[in-house]
Amino acid sequence: MTARNISRFWEWGRKIICVGRNYADHAKELKNAIPTEPILFLKPPSAYVREGSSILVPSYSNNLHHEVELGVVIGKGGTAIPESAAMEHVAGYALCLDMTARDVQDVCKSKGLPWTRAKAFNTSCPVSEFIPKERIPDPGNVTLWLKVNDQLRQNGCTSQMIFSIPYLISYISEFITLEEGDLILTGTPKGVSAVQVHDQLQAGIQDVVTMSFRVDRQ
């Protein structure tokens, strides 16, 4: 069995909790209302993909979108964590993509169905290396960017988040116990758009990390 090395959380971590519409400019670009409480959905750990492997377009989608997001890696687990203590539960961060089959998600939304097929498929969660907490002293003020074939598509600051990282940790842990190795995806700034087979995606947290992935057919 893999030792529980937090720097390889994707090998043993048990959940990925994602926040939708956490940047007002992104909510608006998809013509969604600004949420009054966090919108949460899940990806399974089988969704992880690491640099060196490709992002695969699901066979059933013709509109796969990139969403660049700051991921928060949980160190110390907990239930009903107060907002004031939330950052003590953070081990570090990862740069993440929330790959989304937008066409499938639109159908799910219109039919009132869960988003699983749109959000939980294999390779729907590309992640960077683990970033120890000390390397991002203020996670509420870092710039995330994403390029497709060298063209800048997303560029936003985590200061634009509607719900802060401590608020999210507290809100989620009220009803879902957080465990070591869990990952929280904190939402995407505006600029999401479709990727095509053979596109090259590059993303970064300014001054901290970059990563790149190729897009292939499933």
Next chain:
Amino acid sequence: MTARNISRFWEWGRKIICVGRNYADHAKELKNAIPTEPILFLKPPSAYVREGSSILVPSYSNNLHHEVELGVVIGKGGTAIPESAAMEHVAGYALCLDMTARDVQDVCKSKGLPWTRAKAFNTSCPVSEFIPKERIPDPGNVTLWLKVNDQLRQNGCTSQMIFSIPYLISYISEFITLEEGDLILTGTPKGVSAVQVHDQLQAGIQDVVTMSFRVDRQ
């Protein structure tokens, strides 16, 4: 670390994939259309609860429903598993409840939002002991029942499933890789209803297993 003993899959298994509306009589009782393909949603492993602990009504729900379901425990993992080979990937079964905050789910459905708050909360997945595969020679023909305070509420046969276990394993693994220790909840027959604080739930797979849980406030 826990050794990977399949008979304690809930301690280390990494995903719970649930099928909605897989019995026509249950789809009808909630006034839902009969699905033409499986409806899937996820629970996190933090949702597991074992006999001896209580099912907790989330603070934000006034209408917590029981759904008794046959759980399929994956032994050998795989991707794009053909239906004909699907049963080779099954290690065994568990009797499960898919506890559902129906009031919250109704809001999610009407707003096109994911079902996380309705389905993924702590204690939303009570499970029985592990049942080795050999003890259920025909999982497509067993009777599931559930009583609340000794009153029979659900009583249905897995032969009524719309999508069979091999079909589900094949369908899911096409886009979500299955891993050892994963659990698939295969849907509930009709008779779902609300539970109240201090209710006693008893459920069984006829001639195979029974389990009981008390309901408490969060």
